Amino acid sequence: MLVKPSRRAAAALAGLGLLLVGCAKDAPQDTFRPAGENARDIDGLQRPLFYVAGVVGLIVFAFIGYAMWKFRDRGQEIPEQSHGNPKLEIVLTVLPAVILAAFAVPAVSQVFALDKSDNECVINVTGQQWWWEYDYEKGSTCGGVEIPESIVTAGELVIPADTPVLLRITSRDVIHSFWIPRLNGKRDAVPGRLHTLRMHADEPGIYVGQCTEFCGLSHARMRQAAVALDTADFQAWVDNQLAPYQAPAEGTLAAEGESEYAAQCSRCHQVNGLTDDSGNPVLAEPDQSVLAGAAPNLTNLMTRTAFAGWTFDLISDECRDRLWNEPSETFGDVYLQGVWMYTPADATTPACFNELNLREWLRNPPAMKPMYTDPDKLEATDGLTRGMPNLNLTDEQIEVLVAYLLERK
Amino acid sequence: MFTTGSKLLFGASALSLVTALVYAWSTEGALSSAGTLGLLSLFVIFAFLGGVNYANRDCNVSSMDEAAVDTAAAAQRPGASSVWPAVVALGIAGLVVGAVSKPAVFKVAVVVLLAGLVEWMVLGWSERAGGDAAFNADTRRRMLHPLEFPVLGALALGAIVYAFSRLMLRLDKDQGRIAFGVVAALVLAGAFLFAGKRKPSKRAVLGISTVAAIALLGAGVASALQGQRSIDEHPTTRTDTEVCLQVGADEEIDADATQSVSATSNLVANIYLKADGSLVAHVSGYPDEARAQLTVPRRAQVNLLFHNESDEAQRLTARTGEGEDESLVCTAAVEEGDQAFLSFQAVRGGVLLVPGLVGGEIELLVP
Ligand SMILES: [Cu+2]
Numbered sequence: 001m002l003v004k005p006s007r008r009a010a011a012a013l014a015g016l017g018l019l020l021v022g023c024a025k026d027a028p029q030d031t032f033r034p035a036g037e038n039a040r041d042i043d044g045l046q047r048p049l050f051y052v053a054g055v056v057g058l059i060v061f062a063f064i065g066y067a068m069w070k071f072r073d074r075g076q077e078i079p080e081q082s083h084g085n086p087k088l089e090i091v092l093t094v095l096p097a098v099i100l101a102a103f104a105v106p107a108v109s110q111v112f113a114l115d116k117s118d119n120e121c122v123i124n125v126t127g128q129q130w131w132w133e134y135d136y137e138k139g140s141t142c143g144g145v146e147i148p149e150s151i152v153t154a155g156e157l158v159i160p161a162d163t164p165v166l167l168r169i170t171s172r173d174v175i176h177s178f179w180i181p182r183l184n185g186k187r188d189a190v191p192g193r194l195h196t197l198r199m200h201a202d203e204p205g206i207y208v209g210q211c212t213e214f215c216g217l218s219h220a221r222m223r224q225a226a227v228a229l230d231t232a233d234f235q236a237w238v239d240n241q242l243a244p245y246q247a248p249a250e251g252t253l254a255a256e257g258e259s260e261y262a263a264q265c266s267r268c269h270q271v272n273g274l275t276d277d278s279g280n281p282v283l284a285e286p287d288q289s290v291l292a293g294a295a296p297n298l299t300n301l302m303t304r305t306a307f308a309g310w311t312f313d314l315i316s317d318e319c320r321d322r323l324w325n326e327p328s329e330t331f332g333d334v335y336l337q338g339v340w341m342y343t344p345a346d347a348t349t350p351a352c353f354n355e356l357n358l359r360e361w362l363r364n365p366p367a368m369k370p371m372y373t374d375p376d377k378l379e380a381t382d383g384l385t386r387g388m389p390n391l392n393l394t395d396e397q398i399e400v401l402v403a404y405l406l407e408r409k
Numbered sequence: 410m411f412t413t414g415s416k417l418l419f420g421a422s423a424l425s426l427v428t429a430l431v432y433a434w435s436t437e438g439a440l441s442s443a444g445t446l447g448l449l450s451l452f453v454i455f456a457f458l459g460g461v462n463y464a465n466r467d468c469n470v471s472s473m474d475e476a477a478v479d480t481a482a483a484a485q486r487p488g489a490s491s492v493w494p495a496v497v498a499l500g501i502a503g504l505v506v507g508a509v510s511k512p513a514v515f516k517v518a519v520v521v522l523l524a525g526l527v528e529w530m531v532l533g534w535s536e537r538a539g540g541d542a543a544f545n546a547d548t549r550r551r552m553l554h555p556l557e558f559p560v561l562g563a564l565a566l567g568a569i570v571y572a573f574s575r576l577m578l579r580l581d582k583d584q585g586r587i588a589f590g591v592v593a594a595l596v597l598a599g600a601f602l603f604a605g606k607r608k609p610s611k612r613a614v615l616g617i618s619t620v621a622a623i624a625l626l627g628a629g630v631a632s633a634l635q636g637q638r639s640i641d642e643h644p645t646t647r648t649d650t651e652v653c654l655q656v657g658a659d660e661e662i663d664a665d666a667t668q669s670v671s672a673t674s675n676l677v678a679n680i681y682l683k684a685d686g687s688l689v690a691h692v693s694g695y696p697d698e699a700r701a702q703l704t705v706p707r708r709a710q711v712n713l714l715f716h717n718e719s720d721e722a723q724r725l726t727a728r729t730g731e732g733e734d735e736s737l738v739c740t741a742a743v744e745e746g747d748q749a750f751l752s753f754q755a756v757r758g759g760v761l762l763v764p765g766l767v768g769g770e771i772e773l774l775v776p
Contacts (some may be wrong), residue, residue, distance in 0.1 A: 122694035128708040135776045137704040150704065150776030166694045169676075172709045191708035192752070193675035196693055287756055293708030401437075 009356075024052055028208040028324070031181040035207060036200040038114055038184040039165075049103060114184070114198065116304070121159065125197075127169070127189035128292035129215060130222035130371070131155060131309040131385045132248075136238075145234050151241045153272070154296035155310035158237055161228035161328075165199040170294040173386075177213035179227045186212050201228035203328040206335075211329035217370045218387070223310040233332030240336070240409075241300055245273020248350070248407055257404025261395055265370045268295040268388070271408065292382040301340040302353075302409035308388075312357045315339055315346030321350035338409050355402060362398045364390045414467040425452035465747075490531055496525035513671040528553065554713030579632030645741050645749055656765030657743035658722035666708025678703055680751075680761060680771065681716045682723055688761070688769035704774040705755060713751045723766070725751055729759030729773060 004273070034040040092135075103316060121142035126133045136142060136151040143160025157180075159165045169178050171189040178197060187197040201207060213224035228239055248254030262274065270284040289292035291338035300308070305315050305323065313320055319342055326334050334341045339353040366373045371387025378385065429448035433440055462468075489542060503518025535549035580588055600615065636647065647653060679691040683700075689699035705711045715725035726739035734757060740749035761771040 121696065122706060124706055126709055133706065135704065135706060137702075138774055139702060150774060152776045168677075168694055170706065172706070181708060190675075192712055194677050194712075195675060212602055245751070285756075293754075293756070294706075 008304045016066065025200040026164070029181045029210065033206065034182065035182040036202055037262045038198050038200050039112060039182055041114065042185055043230075052099070052103075053289055076403075079218055115196075116198070119164040119198065121165040123157065123159070123165060123167055125157070125167045125178055125189070126172055126294070127178065127211065127215075127222075127370050128249075128294055129174065130179065130211070130218040130369070131225045131296060132157070132176075132211075133223075133294060133296070134158075142233060143234060145231065145238055145301055148239060149242050151238065153241070153300070153304070153400070155224060156304045157202065157224065157226045157304060157324045158234070159199060159226055159228055159266055160234040161201050161204045161230050164201070167197045167199055169197055171303070172294055175213050176215045176216050176222065178209070178224070180207050180209035180224070181228055184209045185299045188213055199226060201226065204228050204233065204331045205326075205328055206324055208274045208330075211309075218309065221309045221311040221369050223306075223378050225306070225310055227335060229332040229335065233336060237303075240303065245271070245299075246407060248404060252404035253400050254407050255404075257400035257402070261404050264391055264393070264397070265298075270295075272297070272299040289385060291381050293384050295388070298408055299380055299407065300338075300408055301405055302340075302350075303336075303405075305335075306333040307337075307358070308361060310367070311369060312361065313354045314357065315341070315352040316354050318321055339406070350406070353406065358402055358405065362391075362393055362401055412467040415463035418455050418462055422452050422455030422636050423457055424450070425455055453612075468749050471599060473727050483711055491529065493525050493529035493532060497522060497529060500525050515623050568626060568629075573623045575629045576625075576634040579635055580635045581638045617626070620762045624732055638722075646738060646752060647741065648736070648739055653723075653724070653726045653728075653737040653739035654764050658744075675712075676714050677705060677711050679714050679716060680725055682719050682725070682763055682766070682769075684720065686719065686766060686769060688763055688771055690761070690768065698752065700771075702772040702774065703761070705776065707775050708754050711753055715740050715743060715749050715751055716746055717749075720745050725749070726762050726764060727751060727753050727755070727759065727773065728762060729755040730757040 031039070031194065034043045038082065041078050044155065052091035064094070122137065122140060123142070124135045126135070131154055134153050136147045138147060138150045140147050140176045142165075145160065157167075167178065167187075169187055169189045170193060171191045173191065175191070176189040178189055179185050180199070183199050184197060184199055187195050189195065205228055207226045207228070209224045209226065211219060211224070215222060248258050258274070261271070263278065266284055268280045268284055268289050271282070274282045276282050284295065286295040289295075291359070296307070302314070304310075306313050306319065314324070322342060323334055325329070337343070339350040340350050343349075343351040360368055365388040367390070369387065371385070371389075372381075373385040373387050373389035375383070375389070425448050429445055431453060432448055433442070436442060436444065453490045469605045500518050500522025503514060503521055505520050507513075507515025507518050510727075531552050532549055535545050535552065537543050538548045576588070577585065603614070654658065676693075677694070681691065682691050683689065688705050689697070689701065692700055692703060713725070722742040722744050724742045726737060728735065728737050730736050738751065738753040740751050742748045755773065755775045758775040759773045761773055763769065
């Protein structure tokens with residue numbers, strides 16, 4: 001029986017609709033828009049392969065369609081049945097084999113080419129449930145910029161633009177996978193193993209990514225970004241990261257926040273340069289509280305644009321849109337101002353600070369991002385949490401802590 | 410007489426009536442209680458449906474044929490007596506026993522019960538599939554053999570593997586050689602026997618196989634009961650202070666240490682003790698560069714490979730933290746030209762050192 005034309009049209013329309021769903025306009029994690037050498041190499045490989053595969057696919061479907069039409073049931077006799085056709089079978093085996101063998105040459109050589117070892121910057125990347133930590137080695141140089149002291153950050157990987165960067169990736173707990181689609185393929189982070197991944201961004205800008213190995217409860221909220229800066233801006237970023245600690249002015253909310261921070265947060269989080277009453281450095285001991293043995297370093301929290309597995313914005317939606325669309329010449333300038341970006345010079349409060357998100361986080365982190373922190377359910381880990389627990393802070397405590405954190409820039 | 414369908418419904422109706430009476434009686438006679446009323450309604454409904462079925466003879470044309478009541482497939486006497494009701498009963502008993510003793514018994518009983526039920530149902534159905542007993546038996550076989558054979562095969566295989574594994578865990582090196590030498594010889598002898606001119610009878614083959622299977626299972630169970638042999642350990646990583654700072658090899662402690670390493674990829678670094686007495690790190694990311702410094706993430710597993718290229722046995726020690734927090738991890742003494750793995754986690758920075766080697770230390774940074 002033939003399908004009525006109207007039904008056929010409806011089916012075609014539905015199919016087309018489905019197809020169009022694939023055409024997202026605003027897709028920051030689009031592998032088809034490579035923004036660096038490695039990603040471009042991969043793209044340059046996958047496109048011709050896709051075209052050839054597409055043509056083969058079309059030919060196959062055309063044959064199938066033709067056969068279905070030509071031999072459709074019109075009540076005719078069943079034709080003579082035959083079995084086997086050696087000539088055809090050999091051709092149909094050899095042809096794909098030849099095509100695949102031809103593909104294997106560029107594909108395999110590309111795999112090795114992506115593993116080249118020339119690099120001008122080495123950064124350690126460590127995954128844990130559910131955020132990424134980056135550390136820059138003391139005494140190394142990164143795109144010509146000296147790193148005189150270790151730098152530790154979280155979520156946002158800052159790299160020099162137009163520089164081959166090598167990530168040394170591992171994990172503190174389960175297997176994660178690091179992926180910035182516009183810069184390169186993905187690489188698993190496996191505890192006890194060290195995997196390397198090359199990064200290269202042509203131009204300053206922000207490149208978004210996501211953990212791509214299922215890693216438990218908040219896997220979906222384990223995101224990351226790479227931020228590329230030109231050499232001068234990268235130098236400025238490094239200087240800022242290593243700038244000496246600025247204690248809050250006495251009598252301010254932030255000063256109250258400092259002691260609140262020391263009491264509540266410093267057992268897990270590190271703020272470099274913070275000292276106790278007798279002048280000894282306050283050193284975090286996250287391994288006493290957190291299963292992975294680490295919590296994000298908060299020394300320069302306000303230089304990042306998102307937090308907690310790069311999931312919640314630290315800047316407002318508007319500012320984020322503006323920053324992401326900033327041309328590469330001005331991007332670094334804006335980015336380096338952190339939450340103070342787009343703030344008029346005479347203003348006293350930052351225009352872009354997403355205070356609401358930070359407050360919500362401090363009020364009840366596991367409500368915002370699912371984590372294993374319920375004290376009644378931590379027997380399996382001997383009381384160690386995976387993620388940040390609810391500290392039952394009061395409004396006043398949150399107030400002063402936010403004031404203190406706002407100065408960590 | 411009664412058609413098959415109406416028999417079921419009349420039976421259900423009668424059951425409802427009986428339960429209604431029992432219920433009414435056991436709850437002290439309240440005829441108007443919801444339970445009694447519900448059961449009585451069921452009695453009426455089933456009786457009505459049964460009557461309808463009976464009146465139109467199950468809507469089954471062939472059942473209009475009075476004679477078919479005795480000749481139809483469904484009226485066939487079941488074949489030979491079956492073992493499955495007994496298996497099901499065993500399963501139910503197992504459930505009860507399991508419920509009060511061990512969960513494992515309960516789980517096994519569930520499996521037995523389900524298997525018994527499935528077999529019984531298919532058997533009951535197939536015995537009435539047609540009028541011919543041979544056809545019925547064949548139907549059952551076609552339904553269940555594809556299920557039974559793989560499961561039985563897997564069980565048999567599992568038993569063999571289990572028996573072998575227990576046996577091998579029980580025997581030590583020398584006993585293992587003897588035992589499996591004998592077994593191999595027996596297999597060889599058997600092969601000669603079977604391949605020889607005079608073919609052994611089927612019964613002989615069956616007998617020998619049975620004896621072999623029982624022997625294997627018996628040996629397996631016996632070894633499982635005796636437990637594993639004690640397995641010697643050859644520790645390659647140590648954390649005791651005296652050892653980790655000891656120069657050169659220790660006769661006693663290092664005697665059995667393994668001197669070969671299989672995992673050589675994806676290391677954080679290769680550490681070389683050179684012939685000239687220098688200690689250097691080759692770190693991925695810094696090709697062709699001998700470094701005197703290594704940065705590792707805090708509290709992450711760090712795997713290093715120590716290559717001893719000097720001319721005497723030496724160990725590599727990681728010393729991290731200070732004062733009370735100081736912790737030491739080291740390899741066993743590594744013979745000249747050999748390698749060892751050093752695996753540790755560091756919370757604070759420190760050094761990698763070779764005890765007794767002056768000046769050659771690698772700075773270990775933990776940011
Ligand atoms: Cu993850």
